[in-house]
Amino acid sequence: MKRGSRCVQASLLALGFVALSDGFSMASKLPTSRRTFEPFAALRAGTEGGGKRKQITIKELQEKMLKSPSKYSAMGTEPSRKKKATRRTRRRVESPKQQYLYASQRSAKQQAVAPAKKDIGKEEGENENENETVFTVDTRNPLLQAKEFGMVPATQHCDPLVDGLKPRLVGQIRISEEAGSGSFAYLVEKPAGWSILGSQASKSKKTTAKGTVTDTEESMPAVQEQRRRKTKTQVKLVDEDGNIDILEYSEEDILALLTPEELEEMKEDLGTDFQAPARSKRLAADLIMPPKDDDPDSSVRSHIKDEHRDLDEETLSNLRRIEGRKQRASEIATFAEAARPSVITWLKDVKAGEGVPIRGGNFWTAIAGACEVDDSGLVLLCPKANTERIFVEYAEYVTVVGNGGHLVPRSKENRNAASSSNDVIKFEIVSKVRKGRGDDAIQTVRVLIPDKTSTCSSIVELCQKQFQDGIRGDPAGNPFDRRARRRLIHCESMSVSSLVFDETCEVETDMFPDDIAVLADRRNHLEYTTGSFLGRASLQQNEMTNAYREVNGAADGFPGWTVDRYDKWLLVQHDPKEPRGPLPSIHDGNTLGIYYIESSPDRSSMGASTNARARLLEGKPAPEFFPIVENGVKYVVNLDRDLSTGIFLDQRPQRAWLSRNCCVDTQVLNCFAHTGAFSVAAASTGASTVSIDLSKKWLDRLSTHLEANDIEFDERHDAIYGDCFDWLSRLAKRGEKYDIVILDPPSSSVGGRKKKRWSIKNDMDELVALAANLVKKGGLLWTTTNSASTHPIKFARLCQKGLDDAGIENAKLERIQPMPADFQTIGPQPVTNLVWRIP
Structure with missing residues (x-):
């Protein structure tokens, strides 16, 4: 930058940055309605002149001052306008958010939140463990519990x-x-x-410089900061001839003039109240590594290659992925407007x-x-x-x-x-x-x-x-x-x-919708009829999904008998202590072959080391690996090679949410990823992903999933083999942040470098504490358990403790996602999916 230009820039900054530094420290103390543009109060300038008025930008003002530096006189500030005092003089300072509760409500709330000498989820006969978190939860008032976690059941x-x-127009009647x-x-x-x-x-979503935020995010300090900077302020500038220029600017416009060094210096002066704008960060990155041929990753590849010529290709690839994530990083979570x-x-x-x-x-x-x-x-x-x-x-x-x-x-x-x-x-x-x-x-x-x-x-x-x-x-x-x-x-x-x-x-x-038909259609005495079984008709006719559960054991009237469909093949899991259930004919046009396994594996043991393998019962064998379609996304499965097929069908709604609500700016961290099905659902929308799993064997299937969807396994996607506890700490030290962090751990296991025993009851709060600090402001933390002994409220308390340990306040339980209709159950659902919004 030329010296004259830098002098003019310094003059512009001198006009506003004394007020800017004061304003940042003051803005956090002001109510939201008054944080419109206080940091630039000193720039509200000018005198009432009679000259011509013209609206200009900072760039135009900069050009004018370069031509005539002395033409503009020093600008004063307008006198502050004092608000009329209100009549109310007393304030409730001890409990500003006090809410009246009836005696019965107070009693129920005290019972709900009071700690006790009992472990969460402890079964009778279990030994006491001093490492377990202790709570007792009153599950008799779940609505009160929901409010405690910030959840709104009506939503x-x-x-x-x-x-x-889609809807159908079935009738109309004339009324006028x-x-x-x-x-x-x-x-x-x-x-x-x-x-x-x-x-x-x-409809109520607001678009900011860093993406789209919803009403639930409007009260977040980071978003308020964004909106304050985005707000345009007009300043009246009067030159020596009496001509008036109306300068319109925002904090972003002023901060964009700073060099990276000046931004860092201001951050040191103002501390955590100051956040550099994303636009300035991109500008600084472009100065260091200018983009080539409109490819945002080409600069990353070139920079890494020049700096680390002696490293092997695998290490270079990892460095490119890390550097690419830093380049795409933002401070506010970004999702699609679904x-x-x-x-x-x-x-x-x-x-x-x-x-x-x-x-x-x-x-x-x-x-x-x-x-x-x-x-x-x-x-x-x-x-x-x-x-x-x-x-x-x-x-x-x-x-x-x-x-x-x-x-x-x-x-x-x-x-x-x-x-x-x-x-x-x-x-x-x-x-x-x-x-x-x-x-x-x-x-x-x-x-x-x-x-x-x-x-x-x-x-x-x-x-x-x-x-x-x-x-x-x-x-x-x-x-x-x-x-x-x-x-x-x-x-x-x-x-x-x-x-x-x-x-x-x-x-x-x-006809009834599937979720009602699966419970109501008992007129055929639970016998299989050609086409579908008990409320799976819409799934069978859906061209975007061909993998789902046909029969779900006792809930469908057949204990110990589950049948999963994977396109043209069925996989039957049978407890030999129970009688066999129904099977469709392989001649009905929908089925080519049936695989059968005599076992009763639960979801947590899928993929465990065992000799039990499915065998072909009748019909044609399936290919060793073949694609299935779910919500329009392809996944590659196998029926007879391992106990797990490579995908958990009961998580179909969660993958559907990812494929609808992620976008190219969304970054997803998928922990305990298995074969990376969540990552593939997000990647199908252009999102970038990081998948972590202890098993290299299973995580290697991620590239196969991506290839089936014509998605390149490049710098936007990373597969990390290792212990999630260890890697969450490493990612935090790197300063990485994600829009969504997914935690879907097993109920219990032994693994990692230290061969540590893991369980939901002992370690979920620690896991949440490690993961929560990796979520961007306004982002989501997904927590899932298939532990039958852990009540959803107890699981939510464990997650809440982890959030508290991470120093995160006001996190809200935004959604509890039940299982799909084809996995209907007897009693409470075996899998709990909680979605937390991180402020």
Whole structure:
């Protein structure tokens, strides 16, 4: 940079950086509403002149000052404006966030959080271990526990159950003579996971210089810092001729003028309150290693090669991966803006395709049927202005009652719904399943509500009162023990009439959705029928997924008998102490061969050293390695080489989330990666990944997965063989950060360099503490356990302790992800998936 230019730059910085350094220290003490642009208060300058006004940028001002350095006089500051004092003079300083609780609530909370001399998850007869974390948890009030972890049960919605499944327009009725959008009401069959107006979260997302953040991130200090820097401030500059220039700038504009050395010096002066902008970091990196041919990794390769000419190629490759991750690093987590699909948007597109355009958005309202995100079946959409012109003659719902006794607490709305019930409402038992289910008996119920408007939500209290049990999967009953991915309610049929025209529309859905059919379809006496078995019809017809569980043991009525489908081949696991279950014919067109293994391995022992191997029972043998498809992503599996096929089918929803919500700027750390299936799901969207596993044999399969999806195993992906505890510490020392860190450890094992014995109960908090500091601000920490003896609340407490040990405050339990419908269970689910948002 030329000397004159540097002098002008110094003049610009002199105008603002005294205030900048003071402002950073002050900004953290100010409330959010006052952190607009205090660091540059000293630049709010000028006098009231009568000359011409012109809006300029910092670059233009710099050019002007280069031409005429003395033309601009020193700028003063405007007098501070004092806010009018409020009448309130007293403050509650001892407990500023105090919330009133009734005595019963205080008692329950004290019991819930009080430590005791009992180990988490300890079974009767186990020896005491002084290294275990001690807590006792009151699981009788799960909603209070959810609040303790910062979780909101009302936000626990399922994703669309089957990729590619869309609504259907099944009927319409005329309700107005006016032409256009308000003339008809529509009956639509809505899949679960679709909302009426679309994802409110996606609409409220804000775009920053470092990516997209949601409302839940708005209160984070780092995001507030981002928004404050992004805010534009206008300064009035008056030259000696009286001409006025309006300078518009942000902190980012000023900080971008600094050299890396000056940024580092300012950071030392201001401490942790100061964070260099990502744009300045990229500029500094470009000065050191300028990009070549628009390839961001070519500069990394060239730099590493020049600096380390004597190293072998494998070491150079590792250095390139490390340097590449540093180049792509950012401070705020970045995800794709995956909007929830909207029924109104879909309907608008359908009518436009028919040549009858209608309005969208808030012009419509859902007045009956499946109005909520989790509900499925018929929904009545009507223009808001014409809701009084339509009458619901009846609506019929199908629901699965049996939620382990977890009931939704009575709200004012529920009490009103209950008081309005009468003898006209009819209940019909479609199926009842008790055999072998212990305390988890379920019954599928059809509820008919005539001559009134009703929704899926309105029957919850009715069924609870009638059957003394909750709706299966309802998070409002117990978010920690959700036995389905959504509350299982389906609007099966509806009849509506126009109060203006002599028209009636009566429709009925063709079949139950899979997650209800898997529990309700007992009319075939549990015998296999060609096509699918007990609620797998949609999975069989889904071209984007051809690997799932056909029969899930006792939950499907066949103890000790599980059948997994891998494209055209079936893998049967059979406990020889139990009778054999059903198998499809290899001549039905869907199956080429059946592999069989006499064992009862649980998920934690998959891949263990054993002589048990699957053998071909009948049909054609499968290739040694062949691809299957899940949510449009390919994975390579093997059926008879090892006990594990290479992928855990029960984690399909989590991989689907990664393939929808990651983007090219997302960085994923996958610990205990096995063959790296999570990494492949993220990489399918362009995300960069690091996969760690103790077994080189299994992790070597990662490159095969990537190759099947035409993804190059380059600097954006890394496979590390070794102990996760050891490597988490190493990555932390390097200062690496990730948008998502996934922890899916075994329940117990012995491994690593020190051959240390590992268990969830003894070591999960330590593992979380090591991993949490590797998560970027606003990022996610995934924690998973398949330990049957560890209650989800106890597991959450272990994770919370680890977060506390890592010094992370205000981390929130954002989501509890149940298992897919084809893995329905008896009692609580065997796998717990908790997703934490790191502030």
